[in-house]
Amino acid sequence: MLTTVGLSSYQPIAGELLRAHAGRILADEASDADVAYEWFVDDVSRGAEPRLDTAGLDAGQQIRLEAWARSGDVEGPRVAVGPVTVHDAPAWRPLLPHLSFNSVAVAHDERHSRWIVVSLGVAWETRIEAGVLRFTPLATTGAGPVPLHVILGAAIDALRHRMYVVAVQPSISAAVDVFALDLADRGHERWTRLDAAGSVAENTRFLSVVYDPATEVLWMLPGFDDAGEVATVHALDLRDDTPEWRSFARPSGIEARGGSAVALSPIEPSIAYSFGGLMPDGTISGQVVRLSLDPADPRGELLEGVTLPSGRFGASAVAAGGAIFVAGGVAALSSTDRMPQGLARFDPVASTLTTELETFESSDFLGVVARDTERSEAALQYLRIAPDRTSSTVSVTRLEGAAAPVPLASLDVPVELSDTSYHRGPDRALAIRDASNALYWHLDPERARWTSVPIASDPLSGRPTARAGIRSVGNLRSDIVYLGTDIEGAPVDDGAWIVVEAPELTWRRLAFATAPGEPSSVLSLPQRTGSSSIRASCRSSTWIFGGTSGSTGPRVAELWELVCREADARHCELRAASTSATWPSARASTTIIPTTQPVVGAWMFGGSIGAQSSASDVWFLDTCAGTFSAVTPSGDPPPARSGHSAALVERDGLAEIVYFGGIDRDADLDTSTHYDDAWRLTIRGADAVEWASIEPTTASRPSGRTGHASILHRSLSATTERLIIAGGRNRASGSSSLNDVWELVLRP
Structure with a gap:
């Protein structure tokens, strides 16, 4: 007998392959037993392979799979998964969950031999396939936790095949919320928010949650409140249509x-x-x-x-x-x-x-x-x-x-995946340098797995200290690290560094000359944080723009060119570009993306122009001349923001830059908006630039954030195109520092 069957995705997008994942065949079956499959689309049989090609399907169609063990002419009972709903692109899907202590609930679903992980409002099926740990997001329906919830505890009801999650939203209320996730039908999981009568003690920490099937009562056993006082025992009787909290003091x-x-x-x-x-x-x-x-x-x-x-x-x-x-x-x-x-x-x-x-x-x-x-x-x-x-x-x-x-x-x-450098790495992977400057993390979007690549120390000078506040986008050699702030927010002043391939990834501490032939100096860059840098193809140089003077000073609008002509990048020239009447305002936390077609140069959007204000303008940087020109794209522009991500794809003679997220602060209301929207800037020529909002077909999307990383990933066949975002921060969510990964499927 086959125990269970799952899917490679519970949120399939028309045009992709959907794969079956069979569970274990019980030992009483013959040793030569295999698994048979039958796919159904809108209850019509569509195939008997372990995979289903969804090309030609329409959004809204329902896919269901039945599988069973067989040995010769003997067949076991069928097990089913689904139905799941087909979506059209563009569509958001989670790839990896956010994992931290106060934002995760974990329970084991014995019926389907899987772990269930709930994180930032997303429920994940976690299973082992051929020695690999896989996280697959569930296409849950109903009212479940949201990213603002902090998890207090979880418990399994094996008789009802439910998982109970207890959580609070501290930024909104100290009230306790209880959610039930129905796990009975795999691929058809549904959330229910239990609107219970009564109340529980506020500000209770370190709870233990247990469910008693004999009485159908969910217990919250006491931790203590913020004052260190003993908290109350609470019991939620689930036998009634309207559950009611009972409280027991001491x-x-x-x-x-x-x-x-x-x-x-x-x-x-x-x-x-x-x-x-x-x-x-x-x-x-x-x-x-x-x-x-x-x-x-x-x-x-x-x-x-x-x-x-x-x-x-x-x-x-x-x-x-x-x-x-x-x-x-x-x-x-x-x-x-x-x-x-x-x-x-x-x-x-x-x-x-x-x-x-x-x-x-x-x-x-x-x-x-x-x-x-x-x-x-x-x-x-x-x-x-x-x-x-x-x-x-x-x-x-x-x-x-x-x-x-x-x-x-x-x-x-x-x-730690916020406010650091990222680029398109080997094999089209997303590469992010960690805050310690000891590693690159490479994300394979096809397998949804991270691998770490060490960065060797400079034989002469070691490695740069851990820091934040410096971002670059491009390839490995554009990943320059200079100044910035340490983990306590204090300025760091240990020179400038760059990663070279010699032949392994290795740090090099740079010495600068401000003009050809002049003596080199280890410290030549001005104090700043929040600047942006790119590697330009025109003159094989790195351009550095903007930032904040020191860690708390005013924004600057300086543009510097760094040219390293020697193979080991040990000695470089640093040149300040001459400003002109047409020049962007001083800013930090902007994005600058280089293009090679249809125009050679770089494109800058947004940025922080003050303590409580952001920009929404677009500028073109001529990386051959070191000059800026203002750009007025057609179409409705996105709201002003800073700390957003930008990712580039070039094809068919045009360039597309996709932006996601960012933050805007309102000085009058003293509030901050963390954006969760995506925008496309299409460049068909120097004077043919257009804005367009990307409207996903799915209800789920990543939480708003700033300081995250992204790339546009294309398959080897160039038919699949996806925006990958990772990390960032948002103090309004259950955890300020995020490490979840999402994909926005633009072309399946």
């Missing part, structure tokens, strides 16, 4: 233990056990509490003499094989003091706690342990998201008895 035996691991007893109904947790005084507990989840009178009982080997905060627990297993978490809040945590096994009959697997070492703020439905009764899977300063590692490990842990799949995701 129930007997239940203390505030923020972020404790909670699991239902495998042998007693409405009994749960709580492991560890953060106490209001900042200490981390290792104690175990037996919880009686009586909807009328919840109580707790401390198990004397039963403690975890070390305290744990943020751990995860699950019942399997008659026991409860506890994994992950941290024993200290300081990243330098955290100790790896092994897998612990709790026997609820004997009330004993033992270390099941010492060789499994995990120290995580976000990890979820679940039963491995494809193995023995006591086999587990552990999904962890382990962040550090430069990246998050998402991994799934199999844990089974005393056997060594088995890594099943992992994925590395960069975490």
